Amino acid sequence: MTQQHWDVIVVGGGNAGYSSAIAAKQAGAGRVLLIEKSTETSYPGGNSYFTAGAFRTVFGGLDDLLPILHNVDTETAKIIDMDPYTTQDFMNDLMRVTAGRADPDLANVLVNTSRETIDWLDKVGIKFRLSFNRQAYKVEGRYKFWGGMVLSVVDGGKGLIQQYHESALRHDVTVQYGTSLTGLVTDPESNRVQGVQVLLQQADGSCIKKILTSDAVILTCGGFEANPSMRAQYLGKNWDLAHVRGTPYNTGDGLVIAQRDVYAKTAGGYSSCHATCWDANTNPHKGDTIMTNQFTKSGYPLGIMVNRDGKRFVDEGMDFRNYTYAFFGKEIMNQPGSVAFQIWDAKTLSWLREEEYADDVVEKVVANSIEELAEKLATPNQKGSWKATLTSKQALVDTIREYNDAVVAHLDQHPNRKWDPAVKDGMSTQSEKKQLKLPKSNWALTIDQAPFVAVKITTGITFTFGGLGVDPETAAVLDTASQPIGNLYAAGEIVGGAFYENYPGGSGLMLGSILGRKAGTSAAKISAAQNESRR
Structure with a gap:
């Protein structure tokens, strides 16, 4: 030597x-x-x-x-x-x-x-x-x-x-x-x-x-x-x-x-780490030196996340994104198949960041109804990239229907509240009339206007x-x-x-x-x- x-x-x-x-x-x-x-x-x-x-x-x-x-x-x-x-x-x-x-x-x-x-x-x-x-x-x-x-x-x-x-x-x-x-x-x-x-x-x-x-x-x-x-x-x-x-x-x-x-x-x-919502169609062993951070999928406060069984598993609006993104990725790892779907409707699509959600950055599933979206998420595409598919179409439909009913009930009780993604706006799923077991505490809007869009995500580990x-x-x-x-x-x-x-x-x-x-x-x-x- x-x-x-x-x-x-x-x-x-x-x-x-x-x-x-x-x-x-x-x-x-x-x-x-x-x-x-x-x-x-x-x-x-x-x-x-x-x-x-x-x-x-x-x-x-x-x-x-x-x-x-x-x-x-x-x-x-x-x-x-x-x-x-x-x-x-x-x-x-x-x-x-x-x-x-x-x-x-x-x-x-x-x-x-x-x-x-x-x-x-x-x-x-x-x-x-x-x-x-x-x-x-x-x-x-x-x-x-x-x-x-x-x-x-x-x-x-x-x-x-x-x-x-x-x-x-x-x-x-x-x-x-x-x-x-x-x-x-x-x-x-x-x-x-x-x-x-x-x-x-x-x-x-x-x-x-x-x-x-x-x-x-x-x-x-x-x-x-x-x-x-x-x-x-x-x-x-x-x-x-x-x-x-x-x-x-x-x-x-x-x-x-x-x-x-x-x-x-x-x-x-x-026993813990920084792990975030990550494009499920990425190389599991290494990052991409061209796309780098663009595979992060941090638009969940604007919509909802469901697991492969069609069930929500986190409070998407519990805090600002930069206090939850390193934590929610770990929650995806605990879900069936370690995958999940982020879902939005027409009202919030324009608020998603282009660098993460542009058509040439991430594969999207687009539908004109919740039922059509559920059907598409349950069907593998020709590329096979959706092979970890939705296991229950009806569960997804029921989850979104129950979520929407809770949002409407909250707005009925608080008609003067205004949706604002830059503050904790208190727009939630909780009211005297209806409360979800798992709330969305802020930025809750109904998911009821076509087009409906979903992307598939998994856990992306950043550092231990x-x-x-x-x-x-x-x-x-x-x-x-x-x-x-x-x-x-x-x-x-x-x-x-x-x-x-x-x-x-x-x-x-x-x-x-x-x-x-x-x-x-x-x-x-x-x-x-x-x-x-x-x-």
Whole structure:
């Protein structure tokens, strides 16, 4: 094996990895190497490439964000309604959706350093925009933002990785693709990390082993969402069948290696994950680098979802989409065949996002009556892509009839309520006259105007919540005695402790950047100290 020494080695080339590498250079590290398992042309950027590029942050209103925005002109700014999102709002949302299980120290770091990290990212070269297409509706001529999350990156995940890569090159970070982590090199007495062992892919397809020594190592190589056996082991029955939304390279290598080689502590919700409503006709093993996030199907608040037996199984209007989308995907996995159908009528079709529901993006079933829709959903098409079909046509007809009756009863009791997708409008299925066992709590409209449209969905897994335990202030990886492991840091999806069962949309990328910046800064300090001792 050949050897080569670096000041800092970052393992994994996504949001957290690039944040770490750039921060390390800014903090004075000399030679910084970022290694990435994928090749430069196949799945660069990890899961970050497949995101919508949303960042949840504290902010003081529109005026606070305008200096960093790249898609808001003066006239547009005049018709935007946007409430401030305070530290208390962020903390309340995080604790609410994780049932109070989020590690309080990690939660405080996430919430209280979010805004300053956004400014740092802006200076690094990440271009932000308001997420008009995902987090706002235009109601009566005004853009109304909802759910607290308003920022995304220009050109989404693709743009995020391109902008990071350009910034890394400007900061003189060396990026090396086709390099898989196989072990951590440690001092046998102190357990301090001294480098990494890797497999380096050659041009002819062969691999060679290498040892790369370094003063500090940062693990940013993701969770185990692309590993079917680990999904089944930790998440449970049927999870080996979930569709992978992003990179096929996040197979849990860093988690296993850190536990094996340095006795790293684990943290977070290992039995849970971020999983969303996903096009059932996608490749189950990897995301599409062209369509990326377009296979997400998040229009369910505008209609209803039913399982293969024709029954509703979630309250589609229980909260804003960005507080439910990472949770509802898991509910689909528990349904018969792990599939479901989203259904709308003519009243809400125009509100569906084109990037997710255009005719050339998703296969639709269209009908002029509920009975015809049920018949079509129960019949496989010639392509066979509807082979997991509706099992009971009458059950679907009865479900929609009962739902419609409940919506009408609610409107009879509350005739002045107005449907508004940008607020929790209280338009529900519950009234004194009629109550559904499973309500729709907001945005409930009758499904009774042709055309009727359905799409078939399944569970798309994004990232796993279980990971390594870290010190929230330094991003140092902890051992099983909760002590920092010398010279080893972590950031991104490989870190556990912040999310359980659910998460507030946009907080994953935010935490990855925060801990990445901390990890890079900490690693640079270690390198500086070791360089001084070698003089």
